[in-house]
Amino acid sequence: DAMxxxxxxxxxxxxxxxxxxxxxxxxxxxxxYWYQQKxxxxxxxxxxxxxxxxxxxxxxxxxxxxxxxxxxxxxxxIRSPGLGDxxxxxxxxxxxxxxGAASWETQYFGPGTRLLVL
Amino acid sequence: xxxxxxxxxxxxxxxxxPVELRCNxxxxxxxxxxxxxxxxxQGLQLLLKYLSGSTLVKGINGFxxxxxKSQTSxxxxxxxxxISDTAEYFxxxxxxxxxxxxxxxxxxxxxKP
Numbered sequence: 001d002a003m004x005x006x007x008x009x010x011x012x013x014x015x016x017x018x019x020x021x022x023x024x025x026x027x028x029x030x031x032x033y034w035y036q037q038k039x040x041x042x043x044x045x046x047x048x049x050x051x052x053x054x055x056x057x058x059x060x061x062x063x064x065x066x067x068x069x070x071x072x073x074x075x076x077x078i079r080s081p082g083l084g085d086x087x088x089x090x091x092x093x094x095x096x097x098x099x100g101a102a103s104w105e106t107q108y109f110g111p112g113t114r115l116l117v118l
Numbered sequence: 119x120x121x122x123x124x125x126x127x128x129x130x131x132x133x134x135x136p137v138e139l140r141c142n143x144x145x146x147x148x149x150x151x152x153x154x155x156x157x158x159x160q161g162l163q164l165l166l167k168y169l170s171g172s173t174l175v176k177g178i179n180g181f182x183x184x185x186x187k188s189q190t191s192x193x194x195x196x197x198x199x200x201i202s203d204t205a206e207y208f209x210x211x212x213x214x215x216x217x218x219x220x221x222x223x224x225x226x227x228x229x230k231p
Contacts, residue, residue: 004161006161040127040223040224041223042122042208042220042221042222042223042224043162043208043221044221045218045219045220057218090161090162092161092162103150103212103213103214103216103218103219104150104167104169104212106152106164106167107162107164107219108161108164109154109161109162109163110161111159111160111161112161
């Protein structure tokens with residue numbers, strides 16, 4: 001089955017120690033998103049890639065970076081995790097043939113990675 | 119920017135009872151509206167979406183939602199719920215020509231036997 005895969009499902013890191021979360025997809029979608037979801041809050045978009053074009057949300061801290069080496073993979077790097085970065089991180093994909101404005105397209109989500117910062 | 123308010127954080131209901139999960143949005147331009155469901159330990163999955171046309175939208179698992187422009191609402195309904203409908207439900211809005219979806223804080227639906 002075509003799907004969005006996130007590894008690991010649970011990640012524990014130490015305060016200030018860099019951590020990388022990964023996402024892969026078999027849907028061949030050209031858009032990939034990273035969301036942060038804190039407990040009892042809405043998923044918050046951090047950034048997305050339209051093909052290789054990186055689109056950062058204005059309020060995403062510089063501590064968060066992303067890489068997309070190819071269509072299938074996307075990584076979320078947290079350079080110096082703080083206690084406030086503990087959250088569920090959701091990866092999603094969509095197929096956009098409109099040049100980046102296809103806000104009507106369905107997003108397909110992975111199961112998420114829960115990050116714990118000690 | 120657009121925003122979404124889900125009016126109930128938790129909705130407990132008995133099996134086979136009807137349910138309505140409320141969602142209101144705010145936007146100065148035309149919107150697309152979505153309902154996603156998140157089952158325990160799983161990712162979000164699309165239930166239904168409103169793009170244009172008929173204001174009553176039918177989705178998977180017997181859910182439907184009605185777009186009401188004058189009240190800026192997009193409430194989700196199901197006439198008879200099952201235990202398996204227990205999940206977190208998220209309303210989301212995006213605006214035309216902007217690939218930026220905003221989610222509500224979610225409503226936890228708990229269906230009791």
